[in-house]
Amino acid sequence: MGIPEPSTPAGRAGLAALLAEPRSAVVALDFDGTLAPIVADPDSARADPAAVAALEALAPLLGAVVVVTGRPAAVAVEYGGFAGLDRFTVLGQYGAERWEGGVLTSPPPPAGVAAAREQLPSVLAESGAPEGTWTEDKGRALAVHTRRTADPQGALEQLRAPLEQLAAANGLMVEPGRYVLELRPPGVDKGGALTAFLAEREPGPVLYAGDDLGDLPAYAALERRRAAGHPALLVCSSATTGEAQVTELADRADLLVPGPAGVAELLGALAARL
Numbered sequence: 001m002g003i004p005e006p007s008t009p010a011g012r013a014g015l016a017a018l019l020a021e022p023r024s025a026v027v028a029l030d031f032d033g034t035l036a037p038i039v040a041d042p043d044s045a046r047a048d049p050a051a052v053a054a055l056e057a058l059a060p061l062l063g064a065v066v067v068v069t070g071r072p073a074a075v076a077v078e079y080g081g082f083a084g085l086d087r088f089t090v091l092g093q094y095g096a097e098r099w100e101g102g103v104l105t106s107p108p109p110p111a112g113v114a115a116a117r118e119q120l121p122s123v124l125a126e127s128g129a130p131e132g133t134w135t136e137d138k139g140r141a142l143a144v145h146t147r148r149t150a151d152p153q154g155a156l157e158q159l160r161a162p163l164e165q166l167a168a169a170n171g172l173m174v175e176p177g178r179y180v181l182e183l184r185p186p187g188v189d190k191g192g193a194l195t196a197f198l199a200e201r202e203p204g205p206v207l208y209a210g211d212d213l214g215d216l217p218a219y220a221a222l223e224r225r226r227a228a229g230h231p232a233l234l235v236c237s238s239a240t241t242g243e244a245q246v247t248e249l250a251d252r253a254d255l256l257v258p259g260p261a262g263v264a265e266l267l268g269a270l271a272a273r274l
């Protein structure tokens, strides 16, 4: 398969720059929905093996590969099978954590997370959280998932206000995602994490691929770089699980690919060309 053509002039320029100067390029990727297919049980998510194989081939040819994810960095490394990859960094928990060369940096969670953890079960019970509502405890964040309820979108709307109140009472924010509301510390996002990483590397072209609302700040960071004359390619991994597309992301993308399989194909095609 060849490399699909971006639909925007800026995206075509970003791709051309990446192909012309790969050693200075950075490829940045979200994890769930981009490298790993969406599944009902978050603990069962694993990176598409074709994507991992493509990254193995691609990473040595590039300046750097970085995964920017809401997952704890160590979980992304494990579920992604990234431990042996070269020139590879994981920025976890929206940039609060970093894994690189086998070393994990993870600051302690703020006190508000422990308080929210204690209060969450009663808040869920009082708000009538439907059967199938499930909490993922990520240490410095609590993700309330509704994918396994009978009406995932309805459940999300039902829980939004009570979870926003709980977050605000404990100095946290709510990060919305695909059938999930995450209570997490404010002050970091994927845009800040990516910008700080790029400032360390001073790269040429940057490709970013994501699938969800949490990826919008990373898109914004690359749009700002682009406005300053640095080429970039914004890729959207479209939803392939029957749920609504994240149009805020798809509308700003230079290139849409069909889910993690499409991302894997794109990475494989880039590796083959380079």
Ligand SMILES: O=P(O)(O)OC[C@H]1O[C@H](O[C@H]2O[C@H](CO)[C@@H](O)[C@H](O)[C@H]2O)[C@H](O)[C@@H](O)[C@@H]1O
Pocket: 030, 031, 032, 033, 037, 038, 039, 040, 041, 042, 045, 068, 069, 070, 071, 136, 138, 143, 145, 147, 177, 178, 179, 180, 182, 212, 214
């Ligand atoms: O930034 P990401 O790498 O995209 O992580 C965002 C959240 O993804 C996970 O939840 C999502 O994927 C699950 C597994 O496919 C799915 O069941 C769930 O509905 C999705 O919202 C993960 O569980 C969260 O911790 C991440 O923050």
